[in-house]
Amino acid sequence: MYPGFLFLSALSFCIFLPDKLCLTRAQRSLMAAEAQAEAVGMNISFLDNHVVVSNGIVQITLSNPEGHITGIQYNGIDNLLEVTNEEINRGYWDVVWSPPGSIGTKGVLERLAGTSCEIIVATEEQVELSFSRTWDSSVEGKLVPLKIDKRYILLHGSSGFYTYAIYEHLEEWPSFNLDNTRVAFKLRKDKFHYMAMSDDRQRDMPLPDDRLPGRGEQLAYPEAVLLVNPVEPEFKGEVDDKYQYASELKDLRVHGWICSDPPVGFWQITPSNEFRVGGPIKPELNSHVGPTTLAVFVSTHYGGSDLVIKFGEGELWKKVFGPIFIYLNTVVDEEDPHTLWDDAKNQMSVEVEHWPYDFPASNDFQSAHQRGSVSGRLLVQDRFITNDDCIPAKGAYVGLAPPGDVGSWQRECKKYQFWVEADEKGYFSIPNIITGEYNLYAWVPGFIGDYRNSSIINITSSVNIDMGDLVYEPPRDGPTLWEIGFPDRSAAEFFIPDPNPKYVNKFLLHEPNRFRQYGLWDRYAELYPDGDLMYTIGESNYTQDFFFAHVLRKMDNYTYEKTTWTIKFSLYDINESETYVFRLALASAHQSDVQVRINDLNKEPIFSTGKIGGDNAIARHGIHGLYWLFNIEISGIYLYSHEENFIYLTQANNQSRFQGVMYDYIRLEGPRTFVVNKIT
Template sequence: MSSPATKLRLHIQNHHVVLENGILKVTISKPGGIVTSIEYNNIDNLLEVSNDESNRGYWDLVWSPPGSTGTTGTFQVIHATHFKVVVKTDEQIELSFSITWDTSLQGKLAPLNIDKRFVMLRGASGFYTYAIYEHLEAWPGFNLDETRTVFKLSKDKFKYMAMADNRQRYMPLPDDRLPNRSQPLEYPEAVLLVNPIEPEFKGEVDDKYQYSGENKDVKVHGWICMEHGVGFWQITPSNEFRTGGPTKQDLTSHVGPITLAMFVSAHYGGEDVVLKFGEGESWKKVFGPVFFYLNSAAQDDDITLSLWEDAKRQASEQVESWPYSFPASEDFPKVEERGNVTGRLLIRDRCMSDDCIMGNGAYIGLAPPGEVGSWEREGKGYQFWTRADETGNFTIGNIRAGNYNLYAWMPGFIGDYKYEDSISIFPGCNIDTGELVYEPPRDGPTLWEIGIPDRSAGEFYIPDPNPKLVNKLYVDHPDRFRQYGLWERYAELYPDGDLVYTVGESNYATDWFFAQVNRKTVKNTYKATTWQIKFKLDAVEPSGTYKLRLALASAAQAELQVRVNNPDRNIPAIFSTGLIGKDNAIGRHGIHGLYWLFSVEILGSSLVTGNNTIYLTQADATGPLQGIMYDYIRFEGI
């Protein structure tokens, strides 16, 4: 789907530079480094020409002063002040657009040196971009809340969006979100389309968070212009430079038409994943390269299928080519400058098996040194992840040189594993860790359990949406949790009292609501909810200690309190998490956010032979989007 390769050309003008290779032509502002035009397949400009040139294709960031709380700050489009040709050969053109920070910019711009690079290769139907961010030791501290690339495509041309085989559709126009055509919902990103330009969208909800995905799943996403049979795709060949590991969720493409490459964000993590730099802290990181791929299809083809399948093939080729050999920056290590780690993970749980269990499908990764499970909240460094095979064997390849901890977690088991020794990677190394044995938290046999320990609430009951607040893409879709407003369905399904789950009778797939949220009252205030787990014990050891394991898939400004056989909230709970979590996964249609694991000791003296009840209260009740998504609950005997 590309033309024969022709000679690369670079045209340097007063205020722009133009790269072309016979397939496409890219125009970038000079020295700012903003992409102003992409010409391809006889279309003069794929970008939205009604936008100012500075608002078409750019890198941006959000930053805040040190000590700031929350996830908001100052929005800054990265306008470079210096332009340089780094490479110009028959095979490659690489351009640098950089900005150097000094104290005269304090309080105005994030204290970072930023070097944005754009690369065009001969014969490539697209272009690459990456950037080197650097914070020097002598500079003031700051928080980096977000950084990304943004491309705003022609709204008259690109109307079909795709990010997975079963997640693609015609999209509303940006004009449909204007006040005279939509109604605001719970937060600004979500609107109900009441008078859209195209009537087919009337009555649908549009919300960019409905199109989020996990890092590990979203390698390619983008838009299709049906009129010209052209696709514009963002391809992320590696997640090593993204925050939060393989299961971190983030935005992809959404109404605009807009296509994003997210590198750092607080989405589905909250303040816990904001990068916070202290005064005197030196730091440097390379984000990318990512690839922007253009393809075309004949009008007699199934255009969407043809372009999407080709985009997936191209994404696979880019993944196979990682780490790229062409980036000119010395801060991007080539394959020979990287190392590899192999090993085998086994699970030891005596209550499940006398023998070790093979770590089939375990997530295993290297991330910067930290506490057990810290990888999920880490973003300053690089991370490298893989899945173990059916025998627990794993290989992590192409790791940057540096010091790491090895982390793992295994679907089907609670908790996190951390290898006791740090691992130092050096160029060309092949380190074999041998057999690693993870012993998940366990004090006694399982007396009962609810759910599946997989860090998701997807196995629990997810209701149909309010029929007046539907996204048609997710009707009869496996990702039904992406519908808007599901939190409001709880009070409708339980109008007279909160959820009661009876062990041995109830079914968590139908009787356990996917999120414990607040109850909205007739006065439009909110009240706490208390869920009950009823269970029988044939015998109790009064002097013993039982254990309740609470694995949470998400927490959003929640306080989970546990009481046993007494629901009176005037009596102190036997356990409280305190106020935890700001991942906002409930409001942003994620089926998980950040993982939490709590172990609660329950004295045998508080239990009785026969019927018992555990009361779970989400006690902080000031808004609709607060709450907890459970991953798994287990009650262990003695």
């Protein structure tokens, strides 16, 4: 305990209060809080420029009044964070922001530093600290125009701590763009060498030193480094890139690092994704070489500028990010330290079960009794598959997001979203929804497009809304004449080549992670040296003959050529007066223009997407970004009966290396009347 610091810490605490007249009250409050917490092993101590909080299991040290985490003490290790880093670069909240009208996704990186510290709760069971700051015109252009309130919570008997933050933009404040916000932890590189983020992605990792010049060779972009002379020879010849370790948000509940001596696990647990942007399958960064652990709440990763949050002048906005839980664990006796991963998964389940937490003190965080729920069943009706019958939307993703157009949820970033997966019979139940107005959205694996229920759903405290049976009618004009792929918003089912042996990351060689290898985009030119991809309906197999990404052809290190893929097929009994529909679903697009031509490559395209996308999923080892669906009508006069037909898909933008698309699913439909006649 810290008996010698009680009176002095009260003084040092109060000098950061804006009203120095409250000194005596602050002294009394602080000393009472310290005494009460100390009685059960909870301790708060204010030093000159730091706050130290301990529950007898974990001790955290924070800079005062900034609120950066400078130290975490656990299991005999005096500091789990990288002690060679400056204090501002150990554990911190940050944002990337830019002035209004900025183009792209790059802005100013700002560590969010508080200007005042306050004890919010100090009881036998809990300590909660606030580090806050507000914005005023004197810092315009220097600091992000937000009111920031960062909170840290330590509970009695808990092996870890919680952090969350409230961001607020007031009506008199200027406009700006928010590109990214997160919490980052830089762990000790001499301690934490084993990284785990899933059952199939965990292992000993290279050191950050291995990425430095002389040991590492930068590849096409700074994040990707070829390890040519690593400290540990086992990593020689591997590529390290933080994007290789990205995960979809629905799978990103727990990740972290293991130290073997002494055995300690450091885990970041996110019990809910309600405050994150982009929906359940948005890929996001988590842990990577550093050793670094991230909790990313807003980012343009795998979405591009579509995911930049743009605030207008005077726009009112407030959002709670978190809480997230930093969980620390250890083993007993001679137990294998790698079992700490299993324990972390168990703890993650405990945290999810207790969401929403009942202990955060901010009134802006809604507890369970303040929230509502929505349930129902989603069915699919596609009369060209099941006549007029409805089938259960098995495995559908069903969610509530702010009111908008069909599919708007994947680009909505300012408010909250709540998603679940429907069961085998299409039933869903969405609990713990924050009060407000929503639309209900969904998509169903196996069917193209998006469902949106047009009714505005008003969630109030304790309401339980039963939506009954909802029917999704996916886009359909006629029978399927042929199809390529499986509609699930991913290109994972298509052909993924082996990596160039020069750029292998050994623990990503097997399913389901083969698409994460560096340089797969350049394998296209190697596999198709004499001409572009040709896919023949009825003969070709999309798992072997349809490259996973429609990329440019590498000519040299500076030149990339447009590519045209050909789909060859035969049709019979073409009706020239009827309309056929070509469905083109994209799993990803990056600064691409897909042009569609029918049977004559030299004519003007019958359709062009125009320049779309900025998700950069190809370069970032993704298998999808944002979803796009194009429904293209083709007059029967363009098609040949009893002859071979050709659909040409040209990726016409070739200004930079990573322009391209990933296809999710392609389908040609016949005229509706053709099916009606057959049925009758």
